[in-house]
Amino acid sequence: MSSESSLRADIVEIGRRMYARGYTASNDGNISVRLGADRLLMTPKSVCKGFMTPDMMCITDLDGRKLQGDRDPSSEMLMHLEVYRQRPEVQAVVHAHPPTATGFAVAGIPLDRAVLAEVLTTLGSIPIAEYATPSTKELPDAVRKYIKAHDGMLLANHGALTVGTDLYGAYYKMETIEHFAKISLVARLLGRENLLSREEVMRLQELRGSYGIQAPAPICADPSMEIGPGAAGDATCQTVQAPKGDGSRLVADVLRRAAEGHSEGEIRLTYGELSALIEDAIRSLR
Numbered sequence: 001m002s003s004e005s006s007l008r009a010d011i012v013e014i015g016r017r018m019y020a021r022g023y024t025a026s027n028d029g030n031i032s033v034r035l036g037a038d039r040l041l042m043t044p045k046s047v048c049k050g051f052m053t054p055d056m057m058c059i060t061d062l063d064g065r066k067l068q069g070d071r072d073p074s075s076e077m078l079m080h081l082e083v084y085r086q087r088p089e090v091q092a093v094v095h096a097h098p099p100t101a102t103g104f105a106v107a108g109i110p111l112d113r114a115v116l117a118e119v120l121t122t123l124g125s126i127p128i129a130e131y132a133t134p135s136t137k138e139l140p141d142a143v144r145k146y147i148k149a150h151d152g153m154l155l156a157n158h159g160a161l162t163v164g165t166d167l168y169g170a171y172y173k174m175e176t177i178e179h180f181a182k183i184s185l186v187a188r189l190l191g192r193e194n195l196l197s198r199e200e201v202m203r204l205q206e207l208r209g210s211y212g213i214q215a216p217a218p219i220c221a222d223p224s225m226e227i228g229p230g231a232a233g234d235a236t237c238q239t240v241q242a243p244k245g246d247g248s249r250l251v252a253d254v255l256r257r258a259a260e261g262h263s264e265g266e267i268r269l270t271y272g273e274l275s276a277l278i279e280d281a282i283r284s285l286r
């Protein structure tokens with residue numbers, strides 16, 4: 001467990017980065033971290049996250065009662081408290097309004113397509129929690145549906161929320177979401193978004209295990225394998241949109257047939273022809 005003074009310094013630094021990168025404007029956003037078993041260290045309300053000092057932070061208990069600090073805790077404290085209640089292993093929570101990801105949240109478009117291997121292995125999918133009035137009890141209620149199965153989500157017409165096993169882990173997921181949103185937007189503007197197949201998504205899920213990446217729930221890329229909602233109607237897997245592949249790999253199949261002596265199976269393609277063939281196959285799967 002890091003010392004309180006280093007956690008205060010980390011919150012100041014993450015606030016500075018969020019503001020510098022344009023993830024927050026004015027006094028938006030908030031950051032919190034567990035301080036031992038029953039206390040939280042949290043950004044105060046009504047301060048710009050780009051210009052905080054370590055002494056500004058508040059300490060609260062897990063019910064949000066202020067224990068220490070000259071300022072009042074964040075206006076979005078209820079959302080943070082709900083995350084810590086639902087996810088005992090989570091140590092830190094970050095909330096911001098990164099413009100591209102928030103654009104998707106405003107448009108009602110979740111970031112749940114199988115596009116980038118890196119995002120699939122870390123966050124899986126990024127759903128949208130239903131719209132709720134900020135700082136009211138509605139917001140934790142909306143977040144509750146997805147938080148058990150996801151480390152990051154969009155908040156409809158509002159922003160994004162990420163969690164982690166430490167402050168930087170939670171913050172980097174916010175960076176990943178905004179980066180992914182930018183790439184998705186560019187691909188859609190270019191008019192084509194080639195998705196990874198379900199089979200490839202499942203391979204990436206296996207990689208999670210071999211790289212020791214902790215995920216709160218498995219990825220569901222195949223609707224027929226989708227795990228139903230939990231008892232309270234909450235998500236139990238990370239639903240990802242991915243087309244069904246044919247289960248085999250084009251090149252491996254050709255090589256196998258050639259090795260088996262099927263001369264009719266032999267085809268000769270230039271690299272360019274092969275790329276075009278693969279592109280065609282992917283397009284036909286969409």
Ligand SMILES: [Zn+2]
Pocket residue numbers: 028029076095096097134158159
């Ligand atoms: Zn907000």
